[in-house]
Amino acid sequence: xxxxxxxxxAGSADSGRTRKGVRPGQPEPGRRRPDGVTxxxxxxxxxxxxxxxxxxxxVLALAAGGNHLALLLEGDVLEAGxxxxxxxxxxxxxxVVVGSALAILFxxxxxxxxxVFRLLALSPLLVPPFVGAIAWIGIAGPTSPVNLWWRDEFGxxxxxxxxxxxxxxxxxxxxxxxxxxxxxxxxxxxxxxxEHAARIGGASALRxxxxxxxxxxxxxxxxxxxxxxxxxxxxxxxxxIIGLPERFVTLSTLVYRYIQSGTVDRPLEVVATIGAVLLxxxxxxxxxxxxxxxxxxxLDSSTSTPQRLPLGRGRxxxxxxxxxFVLTITVLPLLALLSQSLLPAPGVPLTLENLTLDNITxxxxxxxxxxxxxxxxxLATLAxxxxxxxxxxxxxxxxxxxxxxxxALHALAILPQAIPxxxxxxxxxxxxxxxxxxxxxxxxLCAYITSFVALVVQAVAAPLSATPLTAEEAARASGATxxxxxxxxxxxxxxxxxxxxxxxxALTAVRExxxxxxxxSPGAQTLGVAIFNLQQAGSYxxxxxxxxxxxxxxxxxxxxxxxxxx
Amino acid sequence: MASVSLxxxxxxxxxxxxxxxxIDLHIADGEFVALLGPSGSGKTTLLRTVAGxxxxxxxxIRIGDRTVAEAGKSVPPELRGLGMVFQxxxxxxxxxxxxxxxxxxxxxxxxxxERTERVEKALTLVGLEDFARRDPATLSGGQRxxxxxxxxxxxxxxxxxxxxxxxxxxxxxxxxxxxxxxxLTRRMGLTVLHVTHDRxxxxxLADRVVVLxxxxxxxxxxxxxxxxxxxxxxxxxxxxxxxxxxxxSSADGFAAAGHPLIVQPSRLEGVRSTGSCEIAILPEDVxxxxxxxxxxxxAGTRFVANEATVxxxxxxxxxxxxxxxxxxxxxxxxxxxxxxxxxxxxxxxVARAIVYALAPAVATEPTLEPAQL
Numbered sequence: 049x050x051x052x053x054x055x056x057x058a059g060s061a062d063s064g065r066t067r068k069g070v071r072p073g074q075p076e077p078g079r080r081r082p083d084g085v086t087x088x089x090x091x092x093x094x095x096x097x098x099x100x101x102x103x104x105x106x107v108l109a110l111a112a113g114g115n116h117l118a119l120l121l122e123g124d125v126l127e128a129g130x131x132x133x134x135x136x137x138x139x140x141x142x143x144v145v146v147g148s149a150l151a152i153l154f155x156x157x158x159x160x161x162x163x164v165f166r167l168l169a170l171s172p173l174l175v176p177p178f179v180g181a182i183a184w185i186g187i188a189g190p191t192s193p194v195n196l197w198w199r200d201e202f203g204x205x206x207x208x209x210x211x212x213x214x215x216x217x218x219x220x221x222x223x224x225x226x227x228x229x230x231x232x233x234x235x236x237x238x239x240x241x242x243e244h245a246a247r248i249g250g251a252s253a254l255r256x257x258x259x260x261x262x263x264x265x266x267x268x269x270x271x272x273x274x275x276x277x278x279x280x281x282x283x284x285x286x287x288x289i290i291g292l293p294e295r296f297v298t299l300s301t302l303v304y305r306y307i308q309s310g311t312v313d314r315p316l317e318v319v320a321t322i323g324a325v326l327l328x329x330x331x332x333x334x335x336x337x338x339x340x341x342x343x344x345x346x347l348d349s350s351t352s353t354p355q356r357l358p359l360g361r362g363r364x365x366x367x368x369x370x371x372x373f374v375l376t377i378t379v380l381p382l383l384a385l386l387s388q389s390l391l392p393a394p395g396v397p398l399t400l401e402n403l404t405l406d407n408i409t410x411x412x413x414x415x416x417x418x419x420x421x422x423x424x425x426x427l428a429t430l431a432x433x434x435x436x437x438x439x440x441x442x443x444x445x446x447x448x449x450x451x452x453x454x455x456a457l458h459a460l461a462i463l464p465q466a467i468p469x470x471x472x473x474x475x476x477x478x479x480x481x482x483x484x485x486x487x488x489x490x491x492x493l494c495a496y497i498t499s500f501v502a503l504v505v506q507a508v509a510a511p512l513s514a515t516p517l518t519a520e521e522a523a524r525a526s527g528a529t530x531x532x533x534x535x536x537x538x539x540x541x542x543x544x545x546x547x548x549x550x551x552x553x554a555l556t557a558v559r560e561x562x563x564x565x566x567x568x569s570p571g572a573q574t575l576g577v578a579i580f581n582l583q584q585a586g587s588y589x590x591x592x593x594x595x596x597x598x599x600x601x602x603x604x605x606x607x608x609x610x611x612x613x614x
Numbered sequence: 615m616a617s618v619s620l621x622x623x624x625x626x627x628x629x630x631x632x633x634x635x636x637i638d639l640h641i642a643d644g645e646f647v648a649l650l651g652p653s654g655s656g657k658t659t660l661l662r663t664v665a666g667x668x669x670x671x672x673x674x675i676r677i678g679d680r681t682v683a684e685a686g687k688s689v690p691p692e693l694r695g696l697g698m699v700f701q702x703x704x705x706x707x708x709x710x711x712x713x714x715x716x717x718x719x720x721x722x723x724x725x726x727x728e729r730t731e732r733v734e735k736a737l738t739l740v741g742l743e744d745f746a747r748r749d750p751a752t753l754s755g756g757q758r759x760x761x762x763x764x765x766x767x768x769x770x771x772x773x774x775x776x777x778x779x780x781x782x783x784x785x786x787x788x789x790x791x792x793x794x795x796x797x798l799t800r801r802m803g804l805t806v807l808h809v810t811h812d813r814x815x816x817x818x819l820a821d822r823v824v825v826l827x828x829x830x831x832x833x834x835x836x837x838x839x840x841x842x843x844x845x846x847x848x849x850x851x852x853x854x855x856x857x858x859x860x861x862x863s864s865a866d867g868f869a870a871a872g873h874p875l876i877v878q879p880s881r882l883e884g885v886r887s888t889g890s891c892e893i894a895i896l897p898e899d900v901x902x903x904x905x906x907x908x909x910x911x912x913a914g915t916r917f918v919a920n921e922a923t924v925x926x927x928x929x930x931x932x933x934x935x936x937x938x939x940x941x942x943x944x945x946x947x948x949x950x951x952x953x954x955x956x957x958x959x960x961x962x963x964v965a966r967a968i969v970y971a972l973a974p975a976v977a978t979e980p981t982l983e984p985a986q987l
Contacts, residue, residue: 239704241700244667244700244704245706246717248691248766249765250693252690259717264707
């Protein structure tokens with residue numbers, strides 16, 4: 049009996065092998081005919097390859113082929129590289145310190161007014177960095193009221209923002225909200241029981257924070273540091289507006305100069321080499337972050353409300369300091385923009401009779417503004433829609449299906465977020481002539497999509513990955529095909545997230561500068577470039593007026609997007 | 615070890631919600647007390663108030679001879695000398711097992727050599743000798759809970775607080791840890807305050823059980839006393855799944871309102887008064903037998919006063935858990951001999967019922983109102 053049994057077992061294994069050979073036409077078990085999901089997956093893969101792999105690969109190929117590496121060690125490039133690196137690292141460190149201090153103050157202490165100030169402290173994230181730079185010139189520029197008054201009193205300006213220190217300062221102002229968001233999210237994931245256990249073990253509230261909570265935040269601190277450092281490595285607006293007047297050249301402003309005025313032979317290849325180096329640095333940072341996040345601890349869900357650290361006697365002092373800081377960083381620049389918009393020229397005292405609406409009229413009616421606004425709105429709308437569709441597809445597919453290539457597809461789609469915008473711009477610039485998009489606005493659109501599709505993918509994937517897969521299984525059990533279950537259940541669930549992601553992309557793109565300024569073509573001016581040109585041409589007050597308008601419109605739009613029902 | 619006394623402890627949140635209302639509880643030195651109640655009953659609030667994470671708005675809490683909380687003043691948790699185990703173990707993931715257990719000793723400034731000794735002793739106590747260098751991530755759920763217990767015990771706390779300490783574990787493991795926990799705490803003579811929503815666990819472990827509901831103590835009694843004589847219809851319902859029904863009590867016994875149920879006076883216990891009242895029937899006190907001559911489809915059409923239909927019949931270790939539909943009344947009973955099938959007609963007789971005055975049951979909710987005003 050047992051002998052026959054083992055025989056049949058062995059036999060079945062054999063017959064399984066032979067069956068393939070005997071009936072080749074028959075579909076193998078476990079492998080389906082390509083259905084809707086497979087086709088969709090293939091299309092999305094192709095889109096990702098075209099948008100991410102081809103441009104970035106071309107940069108690497110061109111840089112490797114030309115061998116301009118020696119050029120990187122030349123005076124200009126080396127100096128710009130060091131400036132970029134130093135400002136990125138310093139600003140990232142500063143942003144992490146400021147951001148996590150604020151996150152802890154707002155989330156874990158009894159600071160009065162923490163809710164309002166938390167929102168306010170996030171607002172620099174919504175103001176484009178180059179607009180922030182223009183605004184801060186009004187506060188700490190050579191002809192700002194503060195510096196003029198200080199000069200009268202003490203014979204010299206207090207602090208002029210131009211130069212490397214100003215660049216680092218402004219980069220911090222515009223990136224600490226990211227650190228604050230990351231640290232704040234990490235704080236909420238740490239179960240309060242861990243701190244409670246330390247309290248019971250004899251630790252004071254402050255000591256529990258230092259011994260237990262801060263060490264557990266380390267991965268979040270590290271990952272926000274790399275994220276910010278990489279993105280600050282190649283910001284264009286701040287160094288060009290704040291750094292150049294003091295000859296503080298960074299890689300992005302150098303690349304801009306090379307492209308605008310052919311000061312070197314074969315600028316594309318030189319620029320591609322710079323881009324490739326930046327790309328390698330960004331990828332190295334990404335790998336570093338991934339390795340570090342492996343060591344992340346498994347934390348249980350939080351069971352009780354967090355115990356807020358009582359600030360005690362210092363509460364008032366801490367509160368006043370925090371309020372002053374947050375208001376200075378967030379509201380003061382807007383006020384500066386406002387006053388500059390209403391004054392005829394920089395340095396004119398702010399009195400009632402000096403106020404004028406000329407700047408605003410000029411800003412709104414100038415030809416550059418109108419064409420810039422039209423181009424920007426068109427490009428931003430298209431970018432939003434295309435990113436929305438792609439992001440919805442990719443985000444849904446990678447979270448709601450089981451396939452071996454899910455992780456790769458997801459990683460590829462969100463990779464551009466970890467790559468400086470400068471590299472993406474250079475990449476599209478390099479392949480533009482080969483795909484016939486040279487000197488057209490569509491090149492900018494392509495770069496927007498590459499850069500921003502990650503925003504929608506993340507917006508879609510986050511809520512979907514928290515929903516159990518049984519939702520689709522129930523649809524399959526009710527008779528839906530794989531694609532139908534995905535469309536009817538997963539996509540429907542994700543549409544609100546995709547819509548807010550789309551709005552976010554459109555609002556980011558409409559105020560974008562780094563990509564558009566490098567990919568600029570005749571007759572394809574964007575709004576960001578229009579403001580930048582006004583600023584470069586010396587029309588500071590008109591530039592301020594236009595900045596103010598797009599900031600207010602942008603804040604209103606984001607507020608609206610955040611409010612719309614999810 | 616120390617006693618714990620709560621005197622008219624009230625905790626009202628700024629929103630007006632009452633977390634604890636007028637709690638009087640005295641736990642003797644070395645006593646094991648379980649706090650039991652449905653979710654939202656205030657049992658965790660009470661434990662966290664004793665721990666010092668919440669400050670009562672009125673009343674005093676004493677641990678040993680020291681007042682740790684009185685109206686608006688509160689000794690912080692770290693100075694109360696307690697040990698606590700949390701539901702999600704709360705073992706710190708960034709330190710190894712030894713460092714975790716060592717932490718309370720460091721905080722109280724114990725010398726290094728003594729610390730190593732005591733950590734090893736505490737780990738041996740919970741059956742984790744040689745685990746000191748292990749990373750908590752490599753431990754099973756039960757082992758982590760043991761680490762948490764060692765950490766709670768290492769500094770020789772005056773009182774051990776257990777916040778659903780066993781609830782996150784799987785059933786067989788929970789059962790084993792329950793046995794170990796009792797052996798350990800009895801041997802060490804620990805004063806324990808144990809919060810749980812598991813009724814069997816509370817009854818199994820505690821010297822006395824406290825039943826809470828809406829922030830109020832409903833009853834404090836030993837497990838056997840509580841099972842035999844629940845203080846209110848609510849406790850009977852919660853603790854023993856008793857069926858409660860209102861009606862009129864007279865010299866002839868109890869007659870349910872709008873229902874054929876009648877209980878003879880000899881079978882009634884509790885308040886002996888006439889008038890409106892409520893009775894609780896424990897599942898053990900309901901006797902069922904197959905209805906004679908009934909069955910089939912015409913069963914529903916023929917009405918017999920003491921016949922009921924079986925709605926569900928679950929098999930259990932100590933008797934089958936049967937739910938009956940008796941003329942609209944859902945009646946739970948535990949049948950030891952006979953396991954009826956669903957849909958079967960059975961005859962019902964009530965062997966014992968406990969009578970409660972009607973007033974408090976209706977009045978319990980309004981009493982919270984004056985406190986909120």
